[in-house]
Amino acid sequence: MTQALFVASIEGDEAVSDVLGEFWRGRFSRSYVMLERAVQRGELPPLLDHDAVVEALVAPAWFRAFVSRLPINEAFRRRCVGNALVMAGKR
Amino acid sequence: MTQALFVASIEGDEAVSDVLGEFWRGRFSRSYVMLERAVQRGELPPLLDHDAVVEALVAPAWFRAFVSRLPINEAFRRRCVGNALVMAGKR
Numbered sequence A, B: 001m002t003q004a005l006f007v008a009s010i011e012g013d014e015a016v017s018d019v020l021g022e023f024w025r026g027r028f029s030r031s032y033v034m035l036e037r038a039v040q041r042g043e044l045p046p047l048l049d050h051d052a053v054v055e056a057l058v059a060p061a062w063f064r065a066f067v068s069r070l071p072i073n074e075a076f077r078r079r080c081v082g083n084a085l086v087m088a089g090k091r
Helices: A002-010 A014-040 A050-068 A074-087 B002-010 B014-040 B050-068 B074-087
Strands: none
Touching: A014 A050, A014 B050, A050 A074, A050 B014, A050 B050, A074 B074, B014 B050, B050 B074
């Protein structure tokens, strides 16, 4: 279902693109709860840009899985987590 | 053409996925020439991971354009360039 919507979106269906964007932004915003809990525990400084943190984790993996097909290995995962911590102001 | 291949790839066509991955990796490796020239001019330190630099520029924009549909604005572009410079060991 998500795959079919994604295909329609890439094929230029604007209405589907809008719905899919809304779906993903909704998914992201639910993950912000986890980030806010880490802030409350003092594990992260107060966050200015939740999207930047989540994107650092998610966008490169999507890109490797669907575009470049470069390996998603341990070094890659460590880099993504490191970048997310930078985006969270932790490093 | 690229769009049709991309759709076939997402729909699970492994052969198309492999070809498309090869295409993208070829495109990336040509952009490495620019990075190497910057190294030769002394503008970047010698690069260990070209993929990391190019991905920092490309993957988030791809993700916003095709998945989250979040705005690709000035702040976003600055963040991506900043991340690419970090990946290049410049910051």
